[in-house]
Amino acid sequence: MTQQQYQVGRFNVLPPVVKNLLIINVLFYLATFTFERFGIDLVDKLGLHFFISEHFRFYQIFTYMFMHGSFAHIFFNMFALWMFGSAIENIWGSKRFLIYYLVTGIGAAVLHYIVFYLEYLPTLQAIDAFIDNPDVQSFINFMQGEVFKVVSNDVAQSANLVISDFNSLVNINSTEALQIATDFMRQYRVDLLNAPVIVGASGAVFGLLLAFGMMFPNSYVYIYFAIPMKAKWFVVLYGAIELISGFSNISGDSVAHFAHLGGMLFGYLLIVYWRKKGWF
Numbered sequence: 001m002t003q004q005q006y007q008v009g010r011f012n013v014l015p016p017v018v019k020n021l022l023i024i025n026v027l028f029y030l031a032t033f034t035f036e037r038f039g040i041d042l043v044d045k046l047g048l049h050f051f052i053s054e055h056f057r058f059y060q061i062f063t064y065m066f067m068h069g070s071f072a073h074i075f076f077n078m079f080a081l082w083m084f085g086s087a088i089e090n091i092w093g094s095k096r097f098l099i100y101y102l103v104t105g106i107g108a109a110v111l112h113y114i115v116f117y118l119e120y121l122p123t124l125q126a127i128d129a130f131i132d133n134p135d136v137q138s139f140i141n142f143m144q145g146e147v148f149k150v151v152s153n154d155v156a157q158s159a160n161l162v163i164s165d166f167n168s169l170v171n172i173n174s175t176e177a178l179q180i181a182t183d184f185m186r187q188y189r190v191d192l193l194n195a196p197v198i199v200g201a202s203g204a205v206f207g208l209l210l211a212f213g214m215m216f217p218n219s220y221v222y223i224y225f226a227i228p229m230k231a232k233w234f235v236v237l238y239g240a241i242e243l244i245s246g247f248s249n250i251s252g253d254s255v256a257h258f259a260h261l262g263g264m265l266f267g268y269l270l271i272v273y274w275r276k277k278g279w280f
Contacts, residue, residue: 014082015089017098022078025201028066029074043067047197048109050116055194065105067199077201084208091215096279100211100270101204107266108203112259116196123147127189131182136174139166139181151195155188198256206242206260207267210235214271239264 032042048064049056068074089097126147130138142148143163150156162184169177212219213235221234229237242264245257 011090013086015086015094015097017094017101018082018085018089021081021085021101021201025066025068025074025078025081028063029068032067043069043199044197047199050113050193050196053193054190061106061109062102064109064199065102065201065204068201069199073200077205080205081201081208084205084212088208088211088215096274100207100267103270104207104263104267105201105204108206108256108259108262109198111262111265112198112203112256113196115258120149120192123149123192124189127185127192130185131189134178134182136170136178136181139178139185142185149192151192155191155195158184158187198259200256202256203259203263205263206238207263209238210264210267211271214268235264 035042046060046063046067048060126142130142162180165180166177213231217232219231220228221231242257242260
């Protein structure tokens, strides 16, 4: 990492973009509960769906960054936004900081869904192949194979019911059994594409973490407010944790690790580009 030193003449503890991002995030979080009382799920509408999902809307690429799933989620993201973002905005200025924040947030979503697509492509191909040519053995192989992914409790319950009905009919009326299987596969494809919804500023925050480590590599960050570590090693540590966690694919882990890595990757590329242009 570059050892360049940065200084500012006057440090603003709460610079304008950071302040407004904090306000917007809190307002979106409060609005989630307000709209919920009227039966409107803002997480579903403003969270980012997979790009080929029927629920995807272009504006979600931006709005997902301001949605959060829990108080802990928004608290730690906003704390990190303030802690790292204030220093960076003071150095770069508000315009460049905002561009960086949005680019890393969008980049986080892009990498997350590229990985999702590659991971689930065999499943989608198997579903389409079965729908085009329904076959008893193909359905059995699909449900017993690794390509079948349980993406939600509703899918798991539906699959159990379908398997029970399918098994009871397959030797009596294979046509009806195949129709049940085909209906399930069509709905499963929809559920699969609609299941991943990402929310939160974490991708952009990880981009800020990367920028902080590159700009202030020898500054100390305190892990759990107690353990000192130089910023450059803190970035390397968190990047390694996210990479390992992403590839581990632990069951029940709902954290979008590759979104975090995407924020760091796009942040790095943008900083390198700006430095080549001599903009700072």
